Amino acid sequence: MMLLITFSTLLVAFILLGYIGVPLWIWALYGAAVLGALNAPVWLWTVFVTLVMVMNIPLLRCRLVTSPIMKLIHDWKLFPKISETERAAIEAGNVWVDGEFFTGKPDFQRILSEPYPQLTPEIQAFLDGPVEQVCRMASDWEIYQRQDLPPEVWEYLKQERFFGMMIPEKHGGLGFSNLAYSAVMAKLASRSFTHVATVGVTNSLGPAKLLLRYGTEEQKDNYLPRLASGEEVPCFALTEPQAGSDAASITSSGVVFKGEDDQLYIRLNWQKRYITLGAIATLLGLAFQLHDPDNLLGKGKHPGITCALISTETPGVIQNRRHDPMGVPFYNSPLEGHDVIIPVEQIIGGVEQAGQGWKMLMQSLAAGRGISFPATCTGVTKLVARIAGAHAVVRKQFGLSIGRFEGVEEPLARIGGLTYIVDAARLYTCGAVDQGEQPAVVSAIAKSQTTDLARTVVIDGMDILGGSGICRGPRNLLANIYTAMPIAITVEGANILTRSLMIFGQGAIRSHPYIYEEISALERSDVAAFDQAFWSHLGLMIRSGIRAGLLSLTQGRLVHSPVQDETAIYYRKLAWASATFANLSDLAMLSLGGSLKRRETLTGRFADILSWMYLGSATLRRFEAEGRQVEDLPLVHWSMQYALAQIQEAVEGIVSNLSLLLGGLVLSWWQLNPIGTLPSDQLGHQVAQILQTPGEGRDRLTANIHIPNHPEEPLGRLEQALRLSVQAEPVAKAVKSAIKLGKLPKAKPAQLINAALEAGLISETDAALIQEAETLRTDMIQVDSFTLEEYQQRYKNRKTPVFSNAI
Numbered sequence: 001m002m003l004l005i006t007f008s009t010l011l012v013a014f015i016l017l018g019y020i021g022v023p024l025w026i027w028a029l030y031g032a033a034v035l036g037a038l039n040a041p042v043w044l045w046t047v048f049v050t051l052v053m054v055m056n057i058p059l060l061r062c063r064l065v066t067s068p069i070m071k072l073i074h075d076w077k078l079f080p081k082i083s084e085t086e087r088a089a090i091e092a093g094n095v096w097v098d099g100e101f102f103t104g105k106p107d108f109q110r111i112l113s114e115p116y117p118q119l120t121p122e123i124q125a126f127l128d129g130p131v132e133q134v135c136r137m138a139s140d141w142e143i144y145q146r147q148d149l150p151p152e153v154w155e156y157l158k159q160e161r162f163f164g165m166m167i168p169e170k171h172g173g174l175g176f177s178n179l180a181y182s183a184v185m186a187k188l189a190s191r192s193f194t195h196v197a198t199v200g201v202t203n204s205l206g207p208a209k210l211l212l213r214y215g216t217e218e219q220k221d222n223y224l225p226r227l228a229s230g231e232e233v234p235c236f237a238l239t240e241p242q243a244g245s246d247a248a249s250i251t252s253s254g255v256v257f258k259g260e261d262d263q264l265y266i267r268l269n270w271q272k273r274y275i276t277l278g279a280i281a282t283l284l285g286l287a288f289q290l291h292d293p294d295n296l297l298g299k300g301k302h303p304g305i306t307c308a309l310i311s312t313e314t315p316g317v318i319q320n321r322r323h324d325p326m327g328v329p330f331y332n333s334p335l336e337g338h339d340v341i342i343p344v345e346q347i348i349g350g351v352e353q354a355g356q357g358w359k360m361l362m363q364s365l366a367a368g369r370g371i372s373f374p375a376t377c378t379g380v381t382k383l384v385a386r387i388a389g390a391h392a393v394v395r396k397q398f399g400l401s402i403g404r405f406e407g408v409e410e411p412l413a414r415i416g417g418l419t420y421i422v423d424a425a426r427l428y429t430c431g432a433v434d435q436g437e438q439p440a441v442v443s444a445i446a447k448s449q450t451t452d453l454a455r456t457v458v459i460d461g462m463d464i465l466g467g468s469g470i471c472r473g474p475r476n477l478l479a480n481i482y483t484a485m486p487i488a489i490t491v492e493g494a495n496i497l498t499r500s501l502m503i504f505g506q507g508a509i510r511s512h513p514y515i516y517e518e519i520s521a522l523e524r525s526d527v528a529a530f531d532q533a534f535w536s537h538l539g540l541m542i543r544s545g546i547r548a549g550l551l552s553l554t555q556g557r558l559v560h561s562p563v564q565d566e567t568a569i570y571y572r573k574l575a576w577a578s579a580t581f582a583n584l585s586d587l588a589m590l591s592l593g594g595s596l597k598r599r600e601t602l603t604g605r606f607a608d609i610l611s612w613m614y615l616g617s618a619t620l621r622r623f624e625a626e627g628r629q630v631e632d633l634p635l636v637h638w639s640m641q642y643a644l645a646q647i648q649e650a651v652e653g654i655v656s657n658l659s660l661l662l663g664g665l666v667l668s669w670w671q672l673n674p675i676g677t678l679p680s681d682q683l684g685h686q687v688a689q690i691l692q693t694p695g696e697g698r699d700r701l702t703a704n705i706h707i708p709n710h711p712e713e714p715l716g717r718l719e720q721a722l723r724l725s726v727q728a729e730p731v732a733k734a735v736k737s738a739i740k741l742g743k744l745p746k747a748k749p750a751q752l753i754n755a756a757l758e759a760g761l762i763s764e765t766d767a768a769l770i771q772e773a774e775t776l777r778t779d780m781i782q783v784d785s786f787t788l789e790e791y792q793q794r795y796k797n798r799k800t801p802v803f804s805n806a807i
Helices: 002-020 024-037 042-056 058-076 084-091 098-102 108-113 121-137 140-146 151-159 178-189 193-203 207-214 217-229 357-394 406-434 440-465 479-490 495-511 515-524 527-554 568-598 600-625 630-657 663-672 681-692 696-701 714-740 749-758 764-780 788-793
Strands: 234-237 253-258 264-276 283-291 304-311 332-343
Touching (some): 002 527, 024 042, 042 058, 058 515, 058 527, 084 357, 098 440, 098 495, 098 568, 098 600, 121 151, 121 178, 140 193, 140 479, 178 193, 178 357, 178 406, 193 234, 193 357, 193 479, 207 283, 207 304, 207 357, 217 283, 234 264, 304 357, 357 440, 357 681, 357 696, 357 714, 406 440, 406 600, 406 681, 406 696, 440 479, 440 495, 495 515, 495 568, 515 527, 568 600, 600 630, 630 663, 630 696, 681 696, 714 749, 714 764
Parallel strands (some): 234 283, 253 283
Antiparallel strands (some): 253 264, 264 332
């Protein structure tokens, strides 16, 4: 009995030490306590003391233990090899709060203290002024009919410096923050995808951004003012037929040579595609492989990927074709160049930056993709929330607004909850980038998740609108968004690639506290550096394993939440998720080694856990930063429960597909003790009601998008129909009650207005209200139609492409 008590006491001590995380010397004391309690023989004490000395004296530990471990890891290829292009991608940007989740013990005080920015009065004025004006100048339907922005819109965008939002004022731009730019993009997206595609490329990845970060002062002074004013229309050419996701494999080439004037030039040849604004650009940014056979630049014969600026008027530049991306009428084009000659001074950053193009691109993309796409998706999801909520009230079937049916409430709830999440991720990420962070992994999460979630929201919106959503015309507010969403999914790193490779495949190396240090030390054969990282990593594995087990047993109750209210449970469960994620990550890397990055379905599930931990943290940060609005609690609860359910699904997928000892038991336990389940129907009902009820909650969820008030605008009429329908609902209920009491004959309430008025059951004001509501309701359920001639006229200029010339 005494032995059992002793063993139990020591086991509890072991678990507590592992959970807390203690230095090696405390573990030595623990070991001595164990031996003392067990009355260990002298020989065992001798072995123990020897082991303690070896493990606590770095020189001995490196020679006797760490060095053989390094050889074993190298021989068994337990760590992946990193190519130079992968290294540039991994080293681009920096680790932000994503690193917290790899520790298994996230610091929620830090997560909650990270900036959550608010719009300044000046930026709000810009949104309410120039951005609102450009939205009013042309509807999405008009833009599609013209297959371009109207000339007056182009001029207005240039006049108000929309193309130079991120260019500093000293160079003629607006000098906006990332938050301000994001807010503008979100509002433009609520009007037309063509707006964001046109404005976005001039402000995100393109000549202006690269010049600001890497350009020479002479290049900045020369180009930035003209880019800000719209005098120069930029594009950036990266993607090629043979280099899409594998952008480092570009074959476009530039060869350095000396001209007859003894000056150095580059002869360029390229074939690019998917280049936004390519067909109308005046200034082309080009990524190409630079070759210098005579080493004229002093950087070797093959300096590597380089970025340069080229006037599209330069002989040899061909920009006479155009793609048709899903019918969305923004300029997207193939570009060719044949023997195009430019001075070497056109390299962005000058000769010093020759061969640095891949690093430049990776660093620019690291932050950029986390701003433009979440902004666009925020505008889209807010618009869909507004439309779907209003339509669910206005549209009736079986005598009831369709929003009262649970089958419609389910997608409405998803629209509301995901809209809240997307906007939270947008603002949280903007805050980081505006503080100087370059969170490459977080940006990849923000891009892939917000575009996927926005696609889900749009599909749900289309389902709710039914036939009204599929018949194109000026009344249809969703069809064009629906067809445009695959574009956001595809560009700047297709989501399949981003999920399976970038978020976890590279994120595990970049964001893990020790993995990259260990790999780098192995490559350098640096035993001392590896020793420090390896044993720290081993300690982390022990801690996260013990934490994962204890937090699973207690459902996170051992975690101290930074808040003490009904959202506290979500902090505890995120800590539980983090410990599980850290533990499974290390086990996967240990068991699969370098082959893990080829297990893309597995790394994709790890990416899902990491992504939803970030989205959940952003959601909680939003709730705190916005003053803990009680009316938003249904949205917070729905969002967090949905996030935890996604984590649950991903963990089950990992455990069932990762060959681990006792894997079946772990899976069974995880299923019996889930970290999360999907939101309840009752909670979904509460969220759906927010979307269907005019007021502060709905307005706050969909703030700062374009909501026209002109009676000829479909959305403006829909909003009016919603307000009148809600106001008329008590009158309709009074009529229905009279029917039940036999005071009125059985019929639809709208058909009994006059009878109810004559019977004195409603007032003349009530009668006028319900008649107006019914008239507008009837108008809003109509769909567009065309004469055969009108329909055919829309397509008369369409031509079949000549495939021999297509790129």
